[in-house]
Amino acid sequence: MSQGSHIGRYRLIRKLGNGGTSVVYLGHDPVEDREVVLKLFKQAFLYDPKNGKQNRRQLEIEAALAGKLVHPNIVTTYEAVISDSMSYIVMEYVAGGTLEKHIYPDNLLPLDRVVAYMYKCCRALNYAQFNGVIHRDIKPANLLLANPDEIKIADLGAAVRTDLEDTQNSVGSPNYMSPEQVRGDELTHSTDIYSLGVVMYRLLTGRSPYTPKNLAHLYQQILHEMPIPPTQHRTNLPPQLERIVMIALQKKPGDRFATWGDFGNQLAALGHFEKSDMEINENEKFTALRKLKMFQDFTDIELWELLRVGEWQKQPAKTLLLREGELGDAFFILADGGVTVSRNNRLLNTLSSGSIFGEMSYTSRKQMPRSASITATTEVTVMKILPGQLDQLSDRCQLHFNQVFLSTLADRLRVSDDRLAKIAT
Template identity: 60%
Template sequence: MQQPATLGKYTLTRKLGQGATSSVYLGFDPFARREVAIKVLKQEILNDPKMGKLYQRQLDNEASLAGKLSHPHIVAIYDAMIGDDASHIVMEYVSGGTLEKHSAPDNLLPIDRVVEYMFKCCRALNYAQFNGVIHRDIKPANMLLTEDGDIKISDMGAALLLDIEQTQISNIGSPGYMSPEQLRGEVLTHQTDIYSLGVVMYRLLTGHAPFHAQNLASLCQQVLHATPPPLRNLRPDIPPQLERVVMRAMHKDLQERYQNWKDFGSDLAALGRFEQRPLDINQTEKFTTLREMSLFRDFTDIELWEILRIGEWQQQPAQTVLMREDELGDVFYIIVDGSVSVTKNGRLLNLIRSDDCFGEMAYISGRAVPRSATVTAGTEVTVLKISPAQLAKLSDHCQLHFNQAFLRVMADRLRMADDRFAKLAN
């Protein structure tokens, strides 16, 4: 009996597909006890004198995202190995095929289903942008369907990582779905993905591409200058307001196109008859709030984005007990807005207002410790909750700035305590 092939700790079950640069296998992870998809790179393509560097950059991009993007509508990257002789990426296995099969006129999805899928993609791409990632190759073939009919975005190899120094490489993407600014080789933002998702919607709703051409040069000219046929000319039952959403997403003028995923998703949610969970609170607003706080005065912009990624933004009503005396805990809180009272044995010790923190002694101690006091929201309060385990994932410079900020807080509190004792002595 022939033993199944292996790749490191993974058992290879069967080949799922093959492309010009890689082969994908169904595998099994015996430690996590789950099926996985394993993309095995053709090593010779990395040595190609013309395209080798591009393929290597794409491979490095995908490998660098292992364990970093965790979202219900993004295919998880579990593991990566890049070597001189062999390279592979281990991903979540999604068994339902791609949306490509639903881009033909004779196999279109119901309109409500398309709207739901695109809304979920807005959520996923908003999350990716928050984590510093622009996809750059949004198309039906990179949208996978799960067995229970949900959707996940895959293939982050073309992704542009915004939090590292990286030269943007032009001509990454699929020409029919590329934005005008991507074709022109301009600096890209998340709006290029918004355009591409608009093209995906056009294709899924009508079964036709917005532009048709005999060659690549003609196609590029149409993307840059032509206006696509109205969707309702191709499928009259498309609601007019949905047609407007698609055309706005595909607008060639960046000022007229959707400015952010929140607005795009909100317009889709207003059209859909599905569970509508709002997009996350605007991350730019959160960033701006932290930037204005003196607690973070020494932090760089990139470090603030790091903090937003690992922290839990909470809004709690007045009288909520955030920390209880003698209970073990290791998380700490930064007060963004509002105030809290600190009591011990029912006696008021302190009032802490915005641009301050509490619970930091557990972090400084390096372990979970009994809380020395009870902390209660005195007003409706907005806090950023951070655990030491998450804090350890931050860059060394960011952790150093946290330590310096906590030292300033402790020094201020010691000075306040000295002032109180001095007053009592008098």
Template identity: 60%
Template structure:
């Protein structure tokens, strides 16, 4: 690949884009052995008499987030250099482009895909809020797609600009997605991001922004006072319950708007898939299912996303043999729904139901061992299959929580075995 030069330890390979304030390059980090995106600031803008301080604040915000936010749906910031002569930010490279291309009437995503993306954004922005970060510039252009079609939010360091006229003139911020409280220059909370994500949903579902005006003052007046067309008026196949979620998220009155990301995300998760014939279960539903299980009560949201990335979600009919005694194996299973019977030499030893696991002894022993019993699906079952090799790829904290969960399972089973033995002895 042709090289454009070097920037410190990074090899610049391609210009990805250029704006009024910066140029973004694709580069290679030879130490971490990965591609990165580097945003190089146009240094002279910091001396701009009107906007220099605001640009500096945005730059400082981004630099302060180096290594701070680690979430599967947030673009990571790896490195930053802020100097008098040069400034740049080194970020995770996300190759699939932005959601902007799906924000036009002729190129809309399926409804369930929009729901899935917005649910993941809720989780990411909830995590950001927990770490003291409010985005303030949520829009399709700041939502990037990975090569395999997942979503990541970028520009987490976007500065809050209270002067809306300057925002428009200098192309910083996005008035069409701004909350009423932003336009009124009020103190902002996470609810401003909730409003903006609601507008993004509206745009992705219909292809239109809720408000349209010929100039900025008229647009501001509409956001503050007008009632937008309902999404179903623009796209009749939108389910009514989804329309209610969108309108609540972008409600002008903060008291009527979602109060927190958890409620917003829960309502999205409750919608499920709209293509009822689809056999696959999307990650939104999978995540919500794991979140409700007591087995995973100590796992963080990020750790649950880790598990979904390495686990294999399976649905098996009744009487399927999932594990056979004396065969060699080291994978283990989490029962999501249904029940299995555990037998040895044809004798029933146990029934295991949802929110439990089996096969974990091989993982605990640390090697491939003969199975001590046969496990058969007693009903149609949904299981999450995980191999120790895949589990080893998880973060240390996630593996620790798995070990703790398995210890609780073993303790419960020993207690049950003691109770049975006591009853037999009596």
């Protein structure tokens, strides 16, 4: 296709790359008036006699993820089109290139920049896991520089939804594959932790953790040989930084960081960001709930019960927390911060600390399509609760929570009624 041609509504500006599976273009979206990246898949890739079925399934997964993950450190997928005549993905354009140019000894980044980038990757992958997604192909080519301070994770085409997909699949790039990927074992977020550890090793040393003779030898090294400590390649590395890399590169998933929060907090201790940005300790949770008007009559014992049944997260502004139309079976308590409520890109409401959203999942006790999208306007602290988790509470605490829950919803309905009455008059 030539400059000035169109794919769908998008005008092509220039070709960015041509690979075995797709051609990538820079394009312009006239509706949103923004530059975008269009990844046009080759039909031979999608209809290959041997792997075509798997390739199409991979594209369907990426299409299903379109718009689901909205985070400042994840490349946004705007649209995915799959048809017999043409299949393509439309993504956010990130102009700064990839981290690939910084994995060589003569072009290494400053240490503080590496720590900051890896920390932001931890936050993004923590958010992805929170939404049931494992990337499975973390490598420098998939880490894009938005500006000198920002990084974005790209290419979720290899990702899986842990609630929908078979995670027993070794998709990935050989140099960055975890031992469990090589073996074809079931994958968890720990495989991404390992792969990010390999990326970090290369950014710090300019060398690969392994020196194989061929692909089979590489797999053997990944499975059985621990990499040379980074300080043997770069003597001025801080010991704490080496320790973080080596924990991420452990052969057994159970020996690595248990969570992205653990990984990120170790990096935070070396950088200039708050340790609590990713993880909320028990005392912080208690304090957050105690400040909320809806829980002011709870006893301390009831509050401690409640804070332990949900999953807590901190997420930055502009993060999409719920997506309109998507099935969900959890509801959320906004412990701190603010969010917008929108439908069909129209603002319906704003919510602040103490609000509940996604509540239809609790009242119906089954998966329900989300009636609106919820997006963070500030950094937020949210508590995600599956209805069944409340069954773990004592009878007294359950009763008290149900009273508060219904009272909160009644207050919201009253506000909505008042707003409609004003509009009517």
